[in-house]
Amino acid sequence: MLSLLVFSLLVAPAVQAVDSVSPYHHYVNAELPARTWYQPDSHPVHTLFRRAGANDGVTYASVGSPEWSKGFPADPVSMQNMPQAWLDALHKAVSAGKIPDVPVTITPPGSNPTYPDGYDPMNHDVCSSTYQCRIPGDIWDGPDGYLSLSFDDGPLPPSPTLYKFLKEKGQHATHFYIGTNILQYPDCFEMAWENQDDIAVHTWTHPYMTTKTNEEVLAELGWTMQLIHNSTGGRVPKYWRPPYGDSDMRVRAIAKEVLGLTTVIWNQDTNDWSLSDPVPITSLDKIATQMHTWLTGSKKPGLIILEHELSNQSVQAFMDAWDLVVSNGWKTTSVAQMEGASAYQNSWNASGPVMQAKVGDLSVHPPPSQTAESTT
Numbered sequence: 001m002l003s004l005l006v007f008s009l010l011v012a013p014a015v016q017a018v019d020s021v022s023p024y025h026h027y028v029n030a031e032l033p034a035r036t037w038y039q040p041d042s043h044p045v046h047t048l049f050r051r052a053g054a055n056d057g058v059t060y061a062s063v064g065s066p067e068w069s070k071g072f073p074a075d076p077v078s079m080q081n082m083p084q085a086w087l088d089a090l091h092k093a094v095s096a097g098k099i100p101d102v103p104v105t106i107t108p109p110g111s112n113p114t115y116p117d118g119y120d121p122m123n124h125d126v127c128s129s130t131y132q133c134r135i136p137g138d139i140w141d142g143p144d145g146y147l148s149l150s151f152d153d154g155p156l157p158p159s160p161t162l163y164k165f166l167k168e169k170g171q172h173a174t175h176f177y178i179g180t181n182i183l184q185y186p187d188c189f190e191m192a193w194e195n196q197d198d199i200a201v202h203t204w205t206h207p208y209m210t211t212k213t214n215e216e217v218l219a220e221l222g223w224t225m226q227l228i229h230n231s232t233g234g235r236v237p238k239y240w241r242p243p244y245g246d247s248d249m250r251v252r253a254i255a256k257e258v259l260g261l262t263t264v265i266w267n268q269d270t271n272d273w274s275l276s277d278p279v280p281i282t283s284l285d286k287i288a289t290q291m292h293t294w295l296t297g298s299k300k301p302g303l304i305i306l307e308h309e310l311s312n313q314s315v316q317a318f319m320d321a322w323d324l325v326v327s328n329g330w331k332t333t334s335v336a337q338m339e340g341a342s343a344y345q346n347s348w349n350a351s352g353p354v355m356q357a358k359v360g361d362l363s364v365h366p367p368p369s370q371t372a373e374s375t376t
């Protein structure tokens, strides 16, 4: 987390945006088409993650069992056992010109990820979110009037306190999970899943993703997707959030074109990750002041506040602000469901049916029609 301190101190404030207009104006009455995935039939993600079910002859091991964790890489993420189908899909996307040839960054001590000379992180061809460049299609803002709930870095021991609170308040959040944390804390994972919260991807080992090669980016995302897939009855995650908010045109293209993932950033940052550090850069009082400013301020655009289930203090910072959320009339939903669309690529949510990844399969029932209003 220390490197995030560096990141937070050095990142320039929001400077300019490639696309300053929120693309989320049509978030009601969206509905998945019956018998197809969220992605078009031609998208490679269809063949990379296969759902469980009688027709496939696949059953998944119980979450937390030795069979369940078998075959997944330790930290750091392994390139050795990556499925060839993932690599083939990546290389096909590169050959088709779908993955921009942006060089990897380096992270000099005490500095943000840095591009080689000649590459401007604010240029459209690079567009680094670390430098606050917004790529159209990535999510930074919530719909007007909405506070979209999400928490990063779990599952971890402080998570159950948060989950109990959310359940008590009748709320569902999106959890951007770290793959190795799911392996280490399966009981916490199960608690969020049983609450029918939405599970999304925060990578396998929490690196600065622009420092990674194409294959490493694929591994960080793919292994996390595979573990969530295996642990949620075959659901394929639809959203990911880059650690430290560090992505660019190359990284987001791998996520989108190979794995079907949409990138989610945020538009307000509490720095709550530092609360449990030896020298925190914020405090509960300071966060309370920030929250008051944001929650009593403009509702256009809606809020996506970066928060963590990293420590008891960071969970407390969220719970302390809840009364303000209610008293100021914010509509609330998980980040994954804020567009009124599905939380997963092949399923509406934790309780809806999981669609077959087979074109023409008639066994899939259409999902329920839902609106963003009804998901609060």
Ligand SMILES: [Zn+2]
Pocket (backbone or CB within 6 Å): 152, 153, 202, 206, 243, 244
């Ligand atoms: Zn994180």
